[in-house]
Amino acid sequence: MKTLELELGERSYPIHIGSRLIDQAELYKKHIKGSFTAVVTNETVAPLYADRVVKTLESLGQKVRLVVLPDGEVYKTWETLQKIFDALLESGADRKSTLVALGGGVIGDMTGFAAACYMRGIRFIQVPTTLLSQVDSSVGGKTGINHPLGKNMVGAFYQPQAVIADLDTLQTLPPKELAAGLAEVIKHGAIADANFFQWLEGNIDSLNACDPKAMEHAVLRSCEIKSNVVAQDEKEGGVRATLNFGHTFGHAIEAGMGYGEWLHGEAVGCGMVMAADLSVRVGQLTTDEAERLKKLVAALKLPTVPPRLGLERYMDLMSVDKKAEGGEVRYILLNGIGRSTIKAVDDQLVAQTLEATGAV
Amino acid sequence: MKTLELELGERSYPIHIGSRLIDQAELYKKHIKGSFTAVVTNETVAPLYADRVVKTLESLGQKVRLVVLPDGEVYKTWETLQKIFDALLESGADRKSTLVALGGGVIGDMTGFAAACYMRGIRFIQVPTTLLSQVDSSVGGKTGINHPLGKNMVGAFYQPQAVIADLDTLQTLPPKELAAGLAEVIKHGAIADANFFQWLEGNIDSLNACDPKAMEHAVLRSCEIKSNVVAQDEKEGGVRATLNFGHTFGHAIEAGMGYGEWLHGEAVGCGMVMAADLSVRVGQLTTDEAERLKKLVAALKLPTVPPRLGLERYMDLMSVDKKAEGGEVRYILLNGIGRSTIKAVDDQLVAQTLEATGAV
Numbered sequence: 001m002k003t004l005e006l007e008l009g010e011r012s013y014p015i016h017i018g019s020r021l022i023d024q025a026e027l028y029k030k031h032i033k034g035s036f037t038a039v040v041t042n043e044t045v046a047p048l049y050a051d052r053v054v055k056t057l058e059s060l061g062q063k064v065r066l067v068v069l070p071d072g073e074v075y076k077t078w079e080t081l082q083k084i085f086d087a088l089l090e091s092g093a094d095r096k097s098t099l100v101a102l103g104g105g106v107i108g109d110m111t112g113f114a115a116a117c118y119m120r121g122i123r124f125i126q127v128p129t130t131l132l133s134q135v136d137s138s139v140g141g142k143t144g145i146n147h148p149l150g151k152n153m154v155g156a157f158y159q160p161q162a163v164i165a166d167l168d169t170l171q172t173l174p175p176k177e178l179a180a181g182l183a184e185v186i187k188h189g190a191i192a193d194a195n196f197f198q199w200l201e202g203n204i205d206s207l208n209a210c211d212p213k214a215m216e217h218a219v220l221r222s223c224e225i226k227s228n229v230v231a232q233d234e235k236e237g238g239v240r241a242t243l244n245f246g247h248t249f250g251h252a253i254e255a256g257m258g259y260g261e262w263l264h265g266e267a268v269g270c271g272m273v274m275a276a277d278l279s280v281r282v283g284q285l286t287t288d289e290a291e292r293l294k295k296l297v298a299a300l301k302l303p304t305v306p307p308r309l310g311l312e313r314y315m316d317l318m319s320v321d322k323k324a325e326g327g328e329v330r331y332i333l334l335n336g337i338g339r340s341t342i343k344a345v346d347d348q349l350v351a352q353t354l355e356a357t358g359a360v
Numbered sequence: 361m362k363t364l365e366l367e368l369g370e371r372s373y374p375i376h377i378g379s380r381l382i383d384q385a386e387l388y389k390k391h392i393k394g395s396f397t398a399v400v401t402n403e404t405v406a407p408l409y410a411d412r413v414v415k416t417l418e419s420l421g422q423k424v425r426l427v428v429l430p431d432g433e434v435y436k437t438w439e440t441l442q443k444i445f446d447a448l449l450e451s452g453a454d455r456k457s458t459l460v461a462l463g464g465g466v467i468g469d470m471t472g473f474a475a476a477c478y479m480r481g482i483r484f485i486q487v488p489t490t491l492l493s494q495v496d497s498s499v500g501g502k503t504g505i506n507h508p509l510g511k512n513m514v515g516a517f518y519q520p521q522a523v524i525a526d527l528d529t530l531q532t533l534p535p536k537e538l539a540a541g542l543a544e545v546i547k548h549g550a551i552a553d554a555n556f557f558q559w560l561e562g563n564i565d566s567l568n569a570c571d572p573k574a575m576e577h578a579v580l581r582s583c584e585i586k587s588n589v590v591a592q593d594e595k596e597g598g599v600r601a602t603l604n605f606g607h608t609f610g611h612a613i614e615a616g617m618g619y620g621e622w623l624h625g626e627a628v629g630c631g632m633v634m635a636a637d638l639s640v641r642v643g644q645l646t647t648d649e650a651e652r653l654k655k656l657v658a659a660l661k662l663p664t665v666p667p668r669l670g671l672e673r674y675m676d677l678m679s680v681d682k683k684a685e686g687g688e689v690r691y692i693l694l695n696g697i698g699r700s701t702i703k704a705v706d707d708q709l710v711a712q713t714l715e716a717t718g719a720v
Contacts, residue, residue, distance in 0.1 A: 085507055086509075092679070118479075118514065119515075120595075121516070121517065142480065143480075149446075149449040149450070150449060153445065153478065154477045155477060156480055156516065236479075254701060
């Protein structure tokens with residue numbers, strides 16, 4: 001097991017990465033204060049891992065309630081969140097109770113937001129079981145739900161007590177979900193670490209095969225890069241926004257197709273290809289570098305061609321993105337592979353990218 | 361105008377108290393960063409003050425959207441909150457936008473919670489127009505909504521940029537709302553300032569008549585006491601809980617009768633009488649002191665006899681109160697007039713109080 005620490009003063013917490021972690025009682029023990037814990041998961045993950053987590057918590061003397069939500073981004077709504085609150089109140093959960101988020105990004109985001117809001121804030125532990133959540137969404141404290149008019153529009157910055165990333169759970173992932181997670185792994189290399197990017201290019205087969213050694217390195221390095229950025233800028237006043245590389249286009253794809261049609265990671269994979277194209281137009285990236293990114297995205301089985309939603313629709317969808325500020329959309333652009341910047345870009349260049357990538 | 365500062369490090373903010381404040385553009389100006397502000401208010405307050413606030417903000421160059429919600433505690437729900445999010449997204453509000461809460465405690469709590477959650481947190485300004493919100497709910501950053509199983513069960517600690525308490529707005533308050541606000545004023549004296557309590561006893565007629573001079577002192581001293589407590593313990597790990605004096609019984613009354621039947625302040629007024637009775641039984645307060653409190657509550661036109669909901673129902677309702685921790689309900693008790701403590705109390709003593717005060 002490897003352990004990183006995300007340094008955020010009194011809100012610092014450990015990220016444990018390794019094999020057979022979900023039944024290690026000691027990993028949970030010091031983060032639990034009260035006598036009640038709710039394990040929040042979904043219908044897909046529950047039959048695989050819920051029992052082991054519940055038994056582990058019970059071995060610590062916890063009264064445990066299992067809350068099983070429907071599976072999918074389309075359920076990342078207030079109505080589903082309400083089921084968590086209902087269960088907590090029915091069980092008499094108090095301010096010392098703990099939530100455990102067992103699942104992917106949707107479960108982590110909703111459980112974290114429930115923890116942020118229940119009685120104005122209780123503890124929670126992230127137990128991510130997908131690659132996407134292990135390398136990205138479980139780390140950094142972004143929680144929330146979707147609104148019909150925009151993704152993650154309602155939420156909180158709320159840090160977990162700990163992240164327990166059990167690499168064994170990746171072995172049960174459907175190939176599409178594995179690829180979706182790899183999108184965020186590529187992103188970390190692209191924005192912050194040219195060597196890591198190169199390592200990814202050299203390990204395509206192992207990554208696609210979910211080889212444990214490759215996965216360990218991919219998760220560890222991703223968590224290091226992300227922790228480092230979040231520690232500098234917890235609430236996204238500046239550098240943290242670079243983690244949204246590919247997300248402005250990606251969110252537009254997700255929202256435009258209807259949440260759940262494209263996996264988040266798929267949309268981000270394609271969004272990165274689009275953002276790289278835009279970076280070339282702005283003059284910050286060579287066409288060769290953009291091509292390398294596109295090739296890696298494709299090699300890791302992610303889409304590189306966006307849905308044809310039309311110019312106006314894309315522009316509309318991107319303008320509601322959270323990164324739109326004071327009326328102008330700011331894009332995360334690559335400054336060569338391994339470096340990134342945040343910039344407002346002329347609409348005309350964006351239109352050219354949409355056209356060139358097949359979006360219009 | 362008097363200005364207090366609530367000292368919370370980088371989250372510190374001013375509380376302005378005085379006459380004709382709601383149209384003073386300078387009071388808003390430095391707390392607004394973006395170009396869009398939503399004024400959130402209710403159907404009762406809108407015709408009285410919305411126009412003045414909107415015009416003042418427009419004079420600062422803001423694009424302003426007025427959001428008018430239905431009036432009453434019964435609407436302090438997710439459904440109503442959703443109307444705020446809908447309006448913000450429809451208007452293209454971004455992370456630099458500002459919310460102004462114009463109204464009483466319900467508007468302040470919901471608007472503050474909307475600000476805490478919208479895009480994971482935007483600015484907001486409290487413009488309380490009721491006595492209760494001026495002396496209590498607008499100060500200290502408690503925001504939230506109710507759940508059918510408990511009051512304020514879903515929310516956030518989220519501080520405003522400023523509180524602008526215009527004393528003139530108190531002149532339009534219905535007498536019941538004035539009395540409800542005075543309950544929290546009494547509370548501040550009872551838990552923290554014997555001299556202020558005595559001043560209240562000596563100014564009953566002026567207070568009932570909403571005399572401007574008396575109101576100024578009542579609001580100012582209440583805000584001082586509350587600010588002082590919140591500055592020591594923002595997230596209610598300790599001393600802040602003393603501000604809940606009367607609230608454990610009070611919340612049980614509110615929930616038991618159905619939200620909106622009793623005004624919050626009425627329930628707190630009666631709850632303080634019950635908590636004083638309990639303080640006597642625990643041996644911390646003399647019967648004379650409890651009698652003084654009851655007399656003051658009655659003189660300020662607040663109920664002193666709880667609804668007869670029965671023993672089991674009260675015990676049930678109080679056990680879901682947020683202050684119930686690890687299975688035991690902790691009560692705020694007086695330690696003489698002007699001092700308070702937090703204690704777990706034997707159920708039998710609580711039962712005696714419920715019987716003696718007419719609750720069972």
